[in-house]
Amino acid sequence: MSTATKPNHIGRKISRIRELKDMKQEALAQALGTNQQAVSIMENSETIEEEKLIEVARALGVSVEAIKNFSEEGVFNYFNSFSDNSINQGPIGNQNICNFNPLDKLIEAYEENTKLYERLVQAEKDKVEYLEKILKDK
Known part of the structure; x- marks a missing residue:
């Protein structure tokens, strides 16, 4: 079978x-x-x-x-x-071409992260201010 x-x-x-x-x-x-x-x-x-x-x-x-x-x-x-061109043909067949600077992308990500963090902190401050206002009105 x-x-x-x-x-x-x-x-x-x-x-x-x-x-x-x-x-x-x-x-x-x-x-x-x-x-x-x-x-x-x-x-x-x-x-x-x-x-x-x-x-x-x-x-x-x-x-x-x-x-x-x-x-x-x-x-x-x-x-x-x-x-696999990178092995068989050396630099002529290399397909790993980077069209951007990786450090620039890292800096952009860091700046975006900072902006998001600042927005989060501001939202928390606004929330605390609102809650204090509610407590004060009571």
């Missing part, structure tokens, strides 16, 4: 696409308007009705053809077709 999955097992293909998209069964179930158990049953089914397959494809953000033609080997071939 073979443990390999059948190449046309639509439920398994859906399961792998969902996993590659880092989506849990619960999230897919919510997108389909059903429960996690129904998604589990669907992923264990070898065939799925065309209408349901269209709904699943829409929920996963892929086409029906992508589900039907999905293969693990195709995914690996796709990612292996990329080369």
Whole structure:
């Protein structure tokens, strides 16, 4: 008895696409308007009705053809077709080009944080002033 999955097992293909998209069964179930158990049953089914397959494809953000033609080997071939230019080609293929000064971004974040802190302190002062006014009026 073979443990390999059948190449046309639509439920398994859906399961792998969902996993590659880092989506849990619960999230897919919510997108389909059903429960996690129904998604589990669907992923264990070898065939799925065309209408349901269209709904699943829409929920996963892929086409029906992508589900039907999905293969693990195709995914690996796709990612292996990329080369790491920074290692293979040196500075010519370097893709890590910074278009801004990171220190400028750090200073901007610090200034924004300071402004937010000052607004928070002012809001607290206003609240204390308001409460003192209420106490004084009593």
